[in-house]
Amino acid sequence: MNTRVNLSRVVHSPRMSQKITIFRRTGSWEYGTWVQSDQPETLTMRGIVTMASAKDLQQVPEGDRVTGAIKILTTERIFITDGPAGNITDMVFWRGARYRVVTVTPDIDYGFYRSIGTRLDGDGIG
Amino acid sequence: MALDDLEILFYRAFMTALGYDPAATYERPPVRRAWPTMGQPDWSFEEDVLFFQCAFLDGQDVSQPLHDFWEDSGEDLNRHQEQTRVLQVQMIAYGPHGAANLDNIRTTIYNGMLLLRQAGVYVVPGNEAPKYAPELFQARWWRRADMTMIFNVAKSYDTEVKTITSVPVTIGANRPEDSTTVVWPGGIIIKKG
Numbered sequence: 556m557n558t559r560v561n562l563s564r565v566v567h568s569p570r571m572s573q574k575i576t577i578f579r580r581t582g583s584w585e586y587g588t589w590v591q592s593d594q595p596e597t598l599t600m601r602g603i604v605t606m607a608s609a610k611d612l613q614q615v616p617e618g619d620r621v622t623g624a625i626k627i628l629t630t631e632r633i634f635i636t637d638g639p640a641g642n643i644t645d646m647v648f649w650r651g652a653r654y655r656v657v658t659v660t661p662d663i664d665y666g667f668y669r670s671i672g673t674r675l676d677g678d679g680i681g
Numbered sequence: 682m683a684l685d686d687l688e689i690l691f692y693r694a695f696m697t698a699l700g701y702d703p704a705a706t707y708e709r710p711p712v713r714r715a716w717p718t719m720g721q722p723d724w725s726f727e728e729d730v731l732f733f734q735c736a737f738l739d740g741q742d743v744s745q746p747l748h749d750f751w752e753d754s755g756e757d758l759n760r761h762q763e764q765t766r767v768l769q770v771q772m773i774a775y776g777p778h779g780a781a782n783l784d785n786i787r788t789t790i791y792n793g794m795l796l797l798r799q800a801g802v803y804v805v806p807g808n809e810a811p812k813y814a815p816e817l818f819q820a821r822w823w824r825r826a827d828m829t830m831i832f833n834v835a836k837s838y839d840t841e842v843k844t845i846t847s848v849p850v851t852i853g854a855n856r857p858e859d860s861t862t863v864v865w866p867g868g869i870i871i872k873k874g
Binding site: 582583584586587588589591636637638639642643644655 | 692706707712714720723
């Protein structure tokens with residue numbers, strides 16, 4: 556008897572989950588540099604988004620720079636760069652800011668993927 | 682040439698030296714430029730991949746242009762300046778044949794490459810050698826070899842020097858009865874009549 560807990564219903568719970576937009580990019584090599592396509596595939600998933608690292612202000616001599624990271628729980632796989640498979644890391648758009656996925660923990664045995672995205676934009680309301 | 686143009690030039694040179702077609706499109710190119718802005722696909726343990734990066738060499742550069750020519754350009758002039766800049770190309774070769782590939786590149790470049798000569802890029806002979814330095818990554822030692830080569834690069838600058846065709850002049854004349862000269866605020870004295 557399989558007693559393993561499957562948390563996918565929690566991840567999709569209407570009271571906890573929200574819509575997440577994923578930009579999945581393809582690209583090609585030009586003169587030894589990977590050039591991403593201008594038109595990424597846009598995917599919509601449902602999942603839970605929480606803060607992994609606060610939206611933080613760094614006051615450097617050149618100006619203010621904003622950092623931060625989010626944690627994303629989904630039941631569908633989010634891609635991280637995998638050269639042989641031809642995947643390049645996904646980008647998540649959440650609350651006006653873009654986040655580049657840097658960590659994916661495949662807890663799929665328990666019904667979900669846990670990903671961390673690093674903030675790309677210094678603006679946005681996220 | 683800007684650094685970006687130089688890196689494209691060296692991509693073509695390295696691909697040629699390794700026996701690949703630099704104009705062809707590869708799904709997994711054997712020569713790649715390092716430090717991609719938004720990342721790029723990785724490579725596998727058994728793949729021979731050369732990474733390189735160009736940078737002007739500190740301390741070797743002649744920062745002041747040594748040749749200075751002024752040429753007619755219609756009503757204007759064109760200032761043409763030339764200097765030699767010193768470029769350092771760092772190469773990191775992964776894979777089973779990485780060190781051998783660096784040997785091939787060094788020999789091919791020392792034999793002379795028309796591609797580089799036509800672009801005004803000349804190798805500075807040195808005693809560089811591929812340094813075999815395997816790298817521990819994810820519980821495996823990846824075969825890796827490094828090499829650095831130095832090049833002189835012809836660099837030119839063109840500046841358009843516009844001809845002065847008119848200048849705004851305002852003369853505030855003294856009253857006729859007061860004096861026989863007009864004194865310009867800048868100290869110029871103009872004798873009247």
